[in-house]
Structure formats: C-alpha cells, structure tokens
Amino acid sequence: MDFLSNLALGFSTALSFDNLIYAAVGCILGTLIGVLPGLGPLTTISMLLPFTFGLDPIGALIMLAGIYYGAAYGGSTTAILVNLPGEASSVVTTIDGHQMAKQGRAGPALAAAAIGSFFAGCVGVLAMAIFSGPIAQVAFKFGPAEYFSLMLLGLVGAVSLTSGPLLKSLCMIVLGLLLGLVGMDVNSGVVRFSFGSTALWEGIDFIIITIGIFAFAEIVTTLERKSSSDAVVAPIKTLMPTRTDIRRMTPSILRGSALGSVLGILPGAGVSLASFFAYSLEKKVSKYSDEFGKGAIEGVAGPESANNAAAQTSFIPTLTLGIPGSATMALMLGAMVIHNIQPGPQVVTRNPDLFWGLIVSMWIGNLFLIILNLPMIGIWVRLLRIPYSMLFPAILVFCCIGVYSASYSLLDVYMVAGCGVVGYVLAKLDCEPAPLLLGFVLGPMIEEYFRRALVLSNGDFTIFVSRPLSAFLLAIAAGMIVFAALPHLRKARQEAFAED
Amino acid sequence: MTIQHPKNFVAGVLFLLIGLGFAYASAQYRLGSAGRMGPGYFPLVLGCLLALLGSGVIIGAVRGTPDAADGGAIGTFNIRSLGAIVLATILFALLVRPAGLLVSVGVVAFVSSFATADARLRVALINVVIQMIIAYGVFHYLLGLQIPLLPPVLSL
Numbered sequence: 001m002d003f004l005s006n007l008a009l010g011f012s013t014a015l016s017f018d019n020l021i022y023a024a025v026g027c028i029l030g031t032l033i034g035v036l037p038g039l040g041p042l043t044t045i046s047m048l049l050p051f052t053f054g055l056d057p058i059g060a061l062i063m064l065a066g067i068y069y070g071a072a073y074g075g076s077t078t079a080i081l082v083n084l085p086g087e088a089s090s091v092v093t094t095i096d097g098h099q100m101a102k103q104g105r106a107g108p109a110l111a112a113a114a115i116g117s118f119f120a121g122c123v124g125v126l127a128m129a130i131f132s133g134p135i136a137q138v139a140f141k142f143g144p145a146e147y148f149s150l151m152l153l154g155l156v157g158a159v160s161l162t163s164g165p166l167l168k169s170l171c172m173i174v175l176g177l178l179l180g181l182v183g184m185d186v187n188s189g190v191v192r193f194s195f196g197s198t199a200l201w202e203g204i205d206f207i208i209i210t211i212g213i214f215a216f217a218e219i220v221t222t223l224e225r226k227s228s229s230d231a232v233v234a235p236i237k238t239l240m241p242t243r244t245d246i247r248r249m250t251p252s253i254l255r256g257s258a259l260g261s262v263l264g265i266l267p268g269a270g271v272s273l274a275s276f277f278a279y280s281l282e283k284k285v286s287k288y289s290d291e292f293g294k295g296a297i298e299g300v301a302g303p304e305s306a307n308n309a310a311a312q313t314s315f316i317p318t319l320t321l322g323i324p325g326s327a328t329m330a331l332m333l334g335a336m337v338i339h340n341i342q343p344g345p346q347v348v349t350r351n352p353d354l355f356w357g358l359i360v361s362m363w364i365g366n367l368f369l370i371i372l373n374l375p376m377i378g379i380w381v382r383l384l385r386i387p388y389s390m391l392f393p394a395i396l397v398f399c400c401i402g403v404y405s406a407s408y409s410l411l412d413v414y415m416v417a418g419c420g421v422v423g424y425v426l427a428k429l430d431c432e433p434a435p436l437l438l439g440f441v442l443g444p445m446i447e448e449y450f451r452r453a454l455v456l457s458n459g460d461f462t463i464f465v466s467r468p469l470s471a472f473l474l475a476i477a478a479g480m481i482v483f484a485a486l487p488h489l490r491k492a493r494q495e496a497f498a499e500d
Numbered sequence: 501m502t503i504q505h506p507k508n509f510v511a512g513v514l515f516l517l518i519g520l521g522f523a524y525a526s527a528q529y530r531l532g533s534a535g536r537m538g539p540g541y542f543p544l545v546l547g548c549l550l551a552l553l554g555s556g557v558i559i560g561a562v563r564g565t566p567d568a569a570d571g572g573a574i575g576t577f578n579i580r581s582l583g584a585i586v587l588a589t590i591l592f593a594l595l596v597r598p599a600g601l602l603v604s605v606g607v608v609a610f611v612s613s614f615a616t617a618d619a620r621l622r623v624a625l626i627n628v629v630i631q632m633i634i635a636y637g638v639f640h641y642l643l644g645l646q647i648p649l650l651p652p653v654l655s656l
Contacts, residue, residue: 051643167557168508171515174550178522181543190529190539193522216585223581223615389616393609393627394634396585400592400608401601401635405645413593417586424582428574429511447542459535
C-alpha cells in the first residue's frame with residue numbers, strides 16, 4: 001500500500017506545472033547534447049549546474065536528470081544516421097545501426113532504439129520504485145564502519161570496471177579525496193591546505209573542478225582531433241518497423257532492459273558497459289548471429305534498451321546510499337549537496353516528494369523523449385550540421401558565466417582556468433578524470449565515517465573487519481582490485497617469459 | 501636504465517610529489533590518534549597512500565614494456581588551443597566587472613575562436629555576434645543574471 005501512496009506523491013510532485021517544464025527542458029537539452037558530437041552529458045551538466053541554483057531542489061534535479069537520460073537517448077540518433085556516437089554509451093549502436101541506415105532502413109533502426117529505450121526506461125523506473133525503499137532500509141542499519149567500507153567499495157568498483165590503468169585511476173581517486181579535504185575541517189575548525197587564502201576556507205567549489213577538469217579539457221582535446229565536419233546523414237524513408245522487425249527486436253529489448261537494470265546499480269558499470277554487454281549477449285543468443293555487423297536489428301534494440309535502463313537504475317545507489325557510481329552521478333550528488341540535501345538513505349524518508357517526484361518525472365521524461373525523438377527527428381538531424389568551431393565558443397561562454405554567476409567571485413574564474421590547464425595535462429598523461437571527481441565528492445564524507453568508526457572502536461582498526469557487513473563489503477572491494485589487476489599481472493608475466 | 505613508458509613515468513612522479521606535498525602539509529596540523537583524530541590524520545594517511553601509489557606507477561613505467569600504440573610517449577601539447585581557451589577565460593574575469601556582460605562575452609567568443617588551427621576572422625566575428633545575442637537573450641533576459649549588460653561607466 002505504501003508503494004501506491006508513494007507513487008501518488010510522486011505523480012502529484014512530478015505533474016506540477018513547473019516540474020513538467022523542467023523535465024521537458026531537461027529532455028530537450030539532453031537530446032540536443034546527445035545529438036551534438038563533442039558535447040557530452042558531463043560537460044553539459046557541469047556547465048548548466050550553476051544556473052539551477054536559483055531553482056528549487058526538486059526542479060533542479062528533475063532537469064539535470066532529464067539532461068542525463070536524454071543524452072543517453074539522443075546519442076543513438078547520430079550513431080545510427082551518421083556513424084558518430086553522440087555518447088560513449090552509443091558506440092556499439094553504430095555497428096549495426098549505421099549498417100541498417102546504409103541499407104535504407106534508418107527509420108526502423110531509430111524506431112527500435114526509441115521503443116527499446118522507452119520500454120527500458122519504464123523497467124528502470126519500476127526497478128527504482130521497487131528496490132530503492134528496501135535498500136534504504138538496509139542502509140539505515142549501517143554504522144560508520146559500514147559506510148566507510150561501502151564508500152571504499154563504491155570508489156574501487158568505479159575504477160576496477162573501467163578500462164583505464166588501475167594504478168593511475170587509484171591515484172586519481174586519492175588525489176580527488178585530498179582535494180575534497182581542502183577547506184575547513186568540520187570537527188576541529190582548522191582550515192586545511194588553503195595556502196592562507198580566505199577564499200578557500202569553504203573548500204574548492206565543486207563547479208570549478210567539474211568545469212575546469214572536464215569541460216575545458218574536453219574542449220581542448222576535441223579540438224586536437226581532426227573532426228570530419230562533413231558528415232553524411234543517411235536519409236530516413238519510413239519510421240515504421242516491419243512485422244519481422246518487431247518480432248526480432250522484442251526479446252532483445254526485454255533482455256537489454258533486464259541486463260541494463262542490473263548493471264546500472266553496480267558502481268562504475270554504468271551505461272557504456274551495459275550497452276557493450278547487451279551487444280555481446282545479443283550476438284551470442286541470437287539466431288541471426290551471422291547478421292551482426294551487417295545490420296541486425298537486435299544489435300540496435302538490445303544495447304539501446306540496456307543503456308537507457310542503466311541510466312535510470314544508476315540513480316538507485318546515488319539516491320538511497322549517497323554513493324555515486326559514475327562521474328555523472330557524482331555531479332548529481334554534488335547538485336543535491338549544493339541544494340542542501342544531505343545524500344543518504346534519509347533522502348527517501350526525509351524528502352519523499354523529491355525522491356518519488358524524481359522517479360515519476362523520469363518516467364514522464366521517457367514519454368517526452370519518445371515524442372521528441374520520433375516525429376521530430378528531422379530537426380535534430382539538422383543540428384548535426386553545426387560545426388564545432390561555432391559550438392565550443394558557446395560552451396566556453398556558458399562555462400565562464402556559469403562559474404562567475406555561481407557566487408560572483410572572480411577568483412573562481414581564475415581557478416577554473418587553472419583547473420583547465422591541470423585537466424588538460426592529466427588528459428595528456430592518460431589519467432582518467434572521472435575517479436578524481438568521485439573522490440572529490442566523497443572526500444569529506446569518507447573522512448567523517450572513517451573518524452567516527454575509529455572513535456567508536458577507540459582507535460581499533462579491526463572494527464572494519466570485525467563487523468560482518470563491513471568485512472563483507474571490504475572483501476568485495478579487495479576482490480574487485482585483484483580481479484582488475486589480474487589481466488595486468490598475467491600480461492606482465494607473459495611478457496617476462498617472452499623475454500627469456 | 502631507460503624509461504619504458506614516459507607518460508606513466510611523468511604521471512607517477514606528479515602523483516608522488518603531490519602525495520608528499522599533502523603529507524608534509526598535513527603533518528603541520530594536529531595529528532591526534534586513531535581514536536581521537538586531529539585534522540592532520542586522514543590527509544596524512546591519504547598523502548602517504550598517494551605517494552606510495554605514485555611510486556608504483558613510476559616502477560611500472562620504468563620496468564614494464566610499453567603497451568600503448570604510441571609507446572607511452574607524451575604527445576605534443578596543443579598550446580594554441582589551451583592558450584586561447586585559458587586566455588579567453590582570464591580576459592572574461594578581467595573584463596566582466598568593468599566592461600559588462602556583452603563586451604566580456606564578445607571577447608571570450610572572439611579570442612576562443614582562434615583556438616582552432618584553421619581559425620578565420622569571419623567565423624570569429626560570427627561567433628561574437630551569436631554569443632552576444634545569446635548573452636542578451638538567455639543570460640540577461642531569460643535568467644536575469646545580476647551582471648550589468650553594458651559597461652557600468654556608461655550607465656551613469
């Protein structure tokens with residue numbers, strides 16, 4: 001019964017006029033950036049974050065969430081039509097999607113992506129509504145030791161599942177944690193690492209790190225790559241899939257939705273991994289596996305369903321535990337903190353309107369997206385013609401004004417320029433910035449739980465392993481590190497033998 | 501001894517130095533004990549951890565074989581793009597208060613347009629006009645930001 005009243009609360013929140021507008025704006029912006037190559041959801045959310053400060057927290061989060069899943073949705077359009085994945089999560093969609101477009105079947109491919117995404121979005125929202133409550137209930141029983149271990153697991157999980165070199169990613173996490181500690185220590189009132197500057201008393205602003213290290217570095221690295229500006233857009237004849245198409249894509253959509261929902265919850269797995277896994281799953285189980293790579297509709301429907309389901313369910317750990325699984329979720333968490341919402345299981349009980357409103361608004365957003373994407377596809381295709389040389393000055397203008405207007409501080413703008421240089425150097429050294437952001441967001445919290453746990457145990461470090469749940473979480477974290485390090489070990493050993 | 505992976509070597513050295521720097525700075529604050537942690541305790545632990553991990557990256561870069569296609573070489577830095585973007589940002593900070601929104605946005609659009617190697621004056625000027633229109637329409641009119649549109653001197 002609780003479930004129904006919660007959903008009712010969600011609907012009444014999400015269907016308010018303002019929140020409907022925010023969801024629509026978020027979806028439109030998300031589709032826009034999904035279509036525009038060279039502009040990712042991370043850059044867009046960090047760029048627009050300062051402008052949401054004036055909104056109420058629910059509206060702000062609804063809009064930011066709309067941008068996030070809208071981008072996951074819109075990225076498929078360019079993947080199919082021009083063989084350019086708008087987002088990392090749509091990379092596999094190009095394989096069969098663009099082949100279909102070349103064969104004059106762009107319409108059914110787009111339809112498969114849209115229908116799959118919509119269905120998966122509904123599954124994801126349902127999974128959120130069902131599992132968030134129980135997860136939050138479990139999290140309420142957590143003590144500081146469990147929380148510390150859980151955050152450690154979240155951080156380790158986020159890097160061990162990505163492809164980057166493990167050791168460097170771990171370094172980036174620790175660097176992020178340290179940067180997060182800059183400013184006043186809440187316990188002692190001591191100001192740390194401020195270099196005597198009063199401007200750093202409250203810590204480094206979250207926006208400065210995200211805009212500097214992500215947006216600025218992304219502009220410069222995108223400019224480095226020679227972009228092919230004259231993309232050939234495949235024509236769309238009809239959007240209607242044939243009966244065979246529908247029969248073939250239905251099981252793929254079901255499998256993709258289920259796989260994506262599960263993978264989305266895992267830290268670090270996220271949307272890209274979900275679409276990759278879904279593609280290889282489809283290839284394995286399909287009767288038409290020889291058609292893969294030559295325009296199999298399963299290869300579009302499966303991954304596109306999976307990435308959208310994952311985009312929804314990745315909100316579960318962020319909202320119920322306060323543990324972001326990806327850099328984008330770290331941004332959402334940062335947005336909550338900026339709006340004075342303490343992340344954690346209490347969000348579900350203390351801000352039920354926010355929690356359920358957000359979930360329902362995502363479902364409504366998915367409805368918006370199907371309207372935005374199918375009948376209005378022609379408008380989005382035209383946007384593909386905007387050259388990057390006219391796009392990036394606009395991104396920069398948004399970043400500058402956004403950073404400045406957040407607190408009208410000129411130092412913030414100078415710091416963002418500095419972070420831009422740092423971000424570019426890190427990108428040049430192949431250091432993934434996402435773990436740094438995760439560490440930065442969790443830094444103060446992880447210190448607090450570490451401290452509290454050790455106060456409880458009188459400085460006895462065994463508290464982290466003597467409590468069963470904490471030990472369990474730490475064991476998984478250790479397992480993930482070993483698992484991630486193993487291929488490296490094996491490869492290094494092989495090379496050592498080869499030298500002999 | 502030759503460095504097999506220059507990229508990782510430099511990254512490792514950076515991490516090592518930053519870790520040591522944080523550890524040193526943390527040691528200046530009260531450390532306390534594990535049960536009663538002072539402000540320096542946790543950052544000291546993290547700083548040492550970063551230095552340790554950084555050393556690991558260095559060792560890997562010296563001993564390991566290059567696995568990347570580029571042999572782990574550090575590519576050339578795109579000074580032009582980075583410089584134009586950073587310069588545009590700094591100019592924004594310098595100009596936004598004395599010159600107002602339109603001028604500072606125009607300068608950002610103009611300077612940043614030259615971040616591409618094949619920049620043209622015409623494109624730069626088009627960018628300036630577009631960004632000024634967006635600044636007026638979105639930031640001034642729609643969002644109502646508290647940044648004066650024109651140089652404050654003129655409005656007196």
